[in-house]
Amino acid sequence: MPELPEVETVRRRLAPVLEGRALERVEIEDARLVRPFDPLVVAAELEGERVAKVDRRGKYLVVRFDSGRVLLIHLRMTGTLLHQPTADLPHRRALVTLDDGTAVAYRDVRRFGTWLLLEPGELEPYLGLRLGDEPLGRFTAKALGERLSGRRAPLKAALLDQRTLAGLGNIYVDEALWYARLHPLRPAGGIEADELRRLHRGVRRALELGISRQGSTLSDYRLPDGSPGSMQREFRVYGRAGEPCDRCGTPISKARVGGRGTWFCPRCQVF
Numbered sequence: 001m002p003e004l005p006e007v008e009t010v011r012r013r014l015a016p017v018l019e020g021r022a023l024e025r026v027e028i029e030d031a032r033l034v035r036p037f038d039p040l041v042v043a044a045e046l047e048g049e050r051v052a053k054v055d056r057r058g059k060y061l062v063v064r065f066d067s068g069r070v071l072l073i074h075l076r077m078t079g080t081l082l083h084q085p086t087a088d089l090p091h092r093r094a095l096v097t098l099d100d101g102t103a104v105a106y107r108d109v110r111r112f113g114t115w116l117l118l119e120p121g122e123l124e125p126y127l128g129l130r131l132g133d134e135p136l137g138r139f140t141a142k143a144l145g146e147r148l149s150g151r152r153a154p155l156k157a158a159l160l161d162q163r164t165l166a167g168l169g170n171i172y173v174d175e176a177l178w179y180a181r182l183h184p185l186r187p188a189g190g191i192e193a194d195e196l197r198r199l200h201r202g203v204r205r206a207l208e209l210g211i212s213r214q215g216s217t218l219s220d221y222r223l224p225d226g227s228p229g230s231m232q233r234e235f236r237v238y239g240r241a242g243e244p245c246d247r248c249g250t251p252i253s254k255a256r257v258g259g260r261g262t263w264f265c266p267r268c269q270v271f
């Protein structure tokens with residue numbers, strides 16, 4: 001599932017394609033993408049809009065138009081945006097033709113992705129309810145401590161909660177906790193000041209490495225030109241049960257935390 005580094009990679013590649021361009025023709029081929037709204041109505045509303053900027057917030061792509069409206073895209077499990085797709089692209093759910101004659105297709109095998117057209121002023125209240133701070137913005141260890149304070153949930157579950165920090169998912173939480181040398185089952189509210197600083201650094205390190213490797217491709221994720229990311233080669237724990245820890249050589253363990261597969265080193269991530 002695309003997390004912050006994957007969505008940020010898509011944003012960086014799509015911004016030069018979309019910014020300054022008008023959406024000439026919009027075809028929404030799967031009603032589920034825009035439900036509960038009518039796909040024909042949404043497509044007609046989008047046609048003629050000119051893209052001012054492509055931003056990201058957490059795992060959302062924020063396509064801002066000159067009109068002040070916003071198209072908020074969430075890729076969920078398997079959503080992919082492709083520039084200049086082939087005509088026979090399987091699992092295509094939408095196709096946008098730009099005023100320079102190029103096209104961007106939206107592909108989604110599992111069909112959990114969403115496109116939501118927001119009117120001016122609607123974005124901040126919508127995201128404000130759902131998302132905490134951006135982990136790569138002006139985010140401090142102290143602010144992270146305030147978010148975790150008093151919480152009895154396991155650290156892993158607290159970090160997966162998008163209201164703690166925006167953009168982390170199963171892969172980057174496990175990687176961040178390995179860098180921070182913190183056990184995923186530690187109660188989130190019991191993290192000491194020096195551990196918080198390690199966690200703050202670990203989160204940023206995992207995400208920055210993910211961005212520099214253009215995300216991780218385990219199945220569906222692709223860059224807009226169709227190429228895969230390479231972060232999967234840099235995983236320290238994720239999916240590596242039984243393999244030696246890069247720091248101490250102990251075999252990586254796998255557990256389930258809140259129903260999610262969780263990988264960690266039982267020696268350097270002490271409880």
Ligand SMILES: [Zn+2]
Binds near residue numbers: 245246247267
């Ligand atoms: Zn280790």
